[in-house]
Amino acid sequence: MTATERRASVWLSSIFALRMLGLFLVLPVFVLEAARYPGGQDPALVGLTMGLFGLTQALLQIPFGMASDAWGRKRVIVVGLLVFAAGSFVAAAAQDIHGLMIGRALQGAGAMSAAVTALLADLTRDEVRTKGLALLGGSIGLMFALSLVLAPLLNTHIGLSGLFATTGLMALAGIFITLRLVPAEPPQHKDLQGGRFWDVLRNRELLGLNFGVFALNAVQLAMWVAVPAMLVQAGLDKSLHWHVYLPAVLASFVVMGGTLFPMERRGHLRAVLLAAIALLALVQLGFLEIAGAPTLWGLATLILLFFCSFNILEASLPSLVSRLIPASSRGSALGVFNTAQSLGLFAGGALGGLLLKSGGTGVLFGAMAGLSLLWLLLAWWLLPALKRKQASH
The missing domain is CATH 1.20.1250.20 (MFS general substrate transporter like domains)
Structure with a gap:
């Protein structure tokens, strides 16, 4: 930099x-x-x-x-x-x-x-750019x-x-x-047109990224509806939960620095993203497996893996959005992206509480695993086109 x-x-x-x-x-x-x-x-x-x-x-x-x-x-x-x-x-x-x-x-x-x-x-x-946006994304978890x-x-x-x-x-x-x-910000192209905004909404790759950030944040918030109670069930007082959260967040930054940035430089960003989405799904399946009898070490391991996946995806997705759109429409594209993110948080909280109330932690994590796998299939379909467009950027 x-x-x-x-x-x-x-x-x-x-x-x-x-x-x-x-x-x-x-x-x-x-x-x-x-x-x-x-x-x-x-x-x-x-x-x-x-x-x-x-x-x-x-x-x-x-x-x-x-x-x-x-x-x-x-x-x-x-x-x-x-x-x-x-x-x-x-x-x-x-x-x-x-x-x-x-x-x-x-x-x-x-x-x-x-x-x-x-x-x-x-x-x-x-x-x-991904390095800079990693700081933005990482600040959420930290x-x-x-x-x-x-x-x-x-x-x-x-x-x-x-x-x-x-x-x-x-x-x-x-x-x-x-x-x-x-x-100081660079000069803006102040020629915003309604047609460009509709182009943003119709862009196939952006639709995939917007769905991705929606799914990521829905899973994140739905998780925290159940995880604190599971930590208490495993024997950790609520005043000490940060003993698990803080080390997991900090360690995940080290993992992200050692995987995302080197792999991106070598042209393997697609593989890293697909692996991170797959890891997100596996974490939800892991929570599903131990939902009935959670252990402290099991929960700590899954929380660490979650933050590794989350930070990689949180840094990469907005970076990809910014590369697909010219600077004159970048704010509009990222506005749609952040709207999907906010709706994901809202849906995750509402859906997580409903699923927990109606079916318990097993149903909650099963649904989040299904959402993560759906995202993985969609990303597998869309990311090849995204990779070609990056190469011609």
Whole structure:
């Protein structure tokens, strides 16, 4: 990487990390703390409050992505962070569950993920772009693990309102980083046309990648509906779950660095992606196998393998989207991609809870294994065409 590419990768990843940490900080304690608010004893309202973020984010990813093509990436990132900060402060000041709902909906309305990803793609060459996007993708898993450590400690001292206020301050810090530390964005082709957006929607390879990120995030969130309870069943107190999560995330970064980047340089990216999807399916089958009597070492091994698969795919998929689309439509394509990602998170949480309630962990992991295998078959069909297009890029 050049110095500019390193700066872009580090600082844009830090913006993404601050936002994700702000989101994840409230999740480990939200259900318990929301019960202290008027109306917070209704599980349906609490669940809706948690899910509103994903819904508003999914609705606005495409408009924000298209806006970044037309008006510039940094402007859209700053607007998104301001809206996200406003939602955080509204939630911090909330006096009942409805105030929390409004705050969470506003947080999701700051849907600037596509603009961040598109700007990083603009500032990096094809051959090193996956490395930069690996930092973005890896920040999700790392911030999730870190939130499990920090959330209970911070909640003891500042409560849920303090956590939301901290989230708002982190968003404001992201604005400073965007304006002062991220390299200047290249000139944009401000000739966005509706036809190009429909071309994005009809693109066969992009459809496959969008389905892939939907499946990946649906599996991810559905897993976490059941995995924490399985760890408790295996004898690990919930306050110590980070002892499994954090080492697994960090070790998976080492595995990704030793497999994805060297194999991509040698022209074997297709094989790595198919192997990672197959591993995702095997992990779900592994959880299905031990669902009745989970062991701590078995769970720890499967969680490590999951993060190895997840980080490789989370880094590679947006990189491939950015290579298939010219810079003038990159934000639109990544907006659709991030919409599929948000819908996957929403569907994974909703479907995971429904499957767990109706059929137990066996049905849940069986369904996620089936979804992963469906993705593997689709990727096997689409990736050869994708490989040819990359070669001619």
